Amino acid sequence: MDLGLRSRYAGRGAGAEPGGAHAGLLLLRARNHPAGGHDDADRAGVVGRGGRGRQPRSRQPSGGIVMSIALSESGFDSITVDVVRHKLDGIAGEMQQTLLRSSFSPIVKEGLDASASLFTVDGETLAQACAIPVHLGTMIPVVERILKVFPLATMSPEDAYVMNEPYLGGTHLPDIAVVKPIFANGRPVAIAAAMTHHQDVGGMAPGSVPTNAIEIYQEGLRIPPLxxxxxxxxxxTLVALxxxxxxxxDTVMGDLNAQIAACNVGARRIGELVERLGQNLVPKLFAILLQRSEERxxxxxxxxxxxxxxxxDYNDNDGIELDKQIRIEVAVTIKDGDFHCDFTGSSEQVRGPFNCVPSGSLAAACFAIRAVTDPDIPTNAGCFRPISLHLPEGSIVNPxxxxxxxxxxxxxxxxAGTILGALRPVLPDRIPADSCGEMLAVMFGGKRADGRLFVTGELIAGGSGAGPRSDGVDVIETDVTNCMNLSAEAMExxxxxxxHQMSLRKDSGGAGRQRGGLGLVKEYEILEGEVRFTHRGERHFCAAMGAYGGEPGAMAVSTIHRTTGAVEIIPSKLVTTLHAGDRVTIETAGGGGNGPVAxxxxxxxxxDIRNGKISADVSTV
Structure with missing residues (x-):
């Protein structure tokens, strides 16, 4: 599959049909899916570089909302444009706070695993909250899919739509998106969207992230655009289902209602903006913002x-074939302002659940392009127009x-890490050594003594890679994730x-002129009954590499200490049963070092020795 973000906007002049067969970004093709209406040949390369949907190139930046006036003739001064830009960011931020503060599940209200965003009526990213990059990127194809199934002309102001289907633009089943059209004076002016990682969506394991799944039907409830x-x-009817x-x-519906509330906030604030600026001027301002971001x-x-x-780089294994590493290979081509990523050479799709649908690959590229360009550029669809991707069908990046x-x-x-790693030689002052590259997920589910069901879990970080001028950060989410671990009180x-323990992992950062960030040590004890436990880790067998002579970070280690005295080493991925008195100890990976150790x-x-971050016997002093 070739994916070209810029091609989404090409040919959008007179006679172009928004949402047409080849106008849409990332029209994810799912074989034999009733909502698809396509054949397998389409799936392999609709909008790729040189593909069938690619229009002749133009050096003029294109816009999702066609303007008949040039930017210099628009009549908008820079201050007005910047004020509107920050207003949109503020609206997205208010949506995000509503989402987090209204949610029921600890993974959202404590772990912050949810995101809010605004889109134009054509499905282009308009503004994003400071949230989870993988959500913000994958909401692009989600909104496009909703608009394809439910054309804007059929929507009304109080409608909302939902989906989580990975093979139609979603990411994985726990990430459910809610999408709401925004109307002003009876006309659609924008779209609000919120995506939340739900604590459970059914399937074979509590928490719905079973590392031993071998087909998507085992992973939970699949929701097409509805x-x-x-x-x-x-x-x-849908709620009952x-x-x-x-x-x-109750928790799942509480979180869904929080998503609706967040979208309602976005709709109300955009309505106020339209009332202030005028119905006809707002879309022109939106187009200018996107055009400016593309140019910059x-x-x-x-x-x-x-x-x-x-x-x-490599992932440890797929949770099924534990001795088989997963290869991620990328060739990043920079040419006259274009950003193309070719994943030829990556592993074929695997039996276990570590396959990444194209929306996830897109999210990684969206993150990477923002990481290597000016952070002051407003993040919107214009930033992503230079991106194109080649994702071989049947591979780990396009299963x-x-x-x-x-x-x-x-x-x-x-x-995301391989894209940045590829560009490190030409951006040595910008890109750090490899980070821990894991968001270790632990999920617990079972019955309390009184018969009540529980499902809980958290996402645990490791250390970031050392930068060219500073040490790596200890225990921090990097690249496409941005969650928080749960406090002991919240989980208990x-x-x-x-x-029993939550502390920095001494000596886990890779040595170098700049030291890699440290991982975390955390210990859990089961207090009663039987508990189904899922462990999804990385960097247990493939360390985060150092840069320019820096050493790799320490690899992760996780163990189960049974009440029988047996100690079991977790092989990166595991689904098992724990009993009262059993303990699990997690030690996450450290980031790579940067520069010579000497x-x-x-x-x-x-x-570092005084602060307990390294031992005296590993110091060069």
Missing amino acids: QLLSTGRMNE IRQNVRIP TREALRLIPDGTYRYV VEPAPVNARTATIKRI MEAPIRI ARDPAAART
């Missing part, structure tokens, strides 16, 4: 020497249905679990 609200009324298929229905992004890319740059995908985050993180309130400032090494 109408959730019709003129303000909830689709009770959802409640019947999840383990904690291309300018930044032209500062990178043209060329093709390569990198390879064929019904391949399982629930653990795709590990692969998306590695995709949700389940019969006690947290060049480390002795004072910095002594400070």
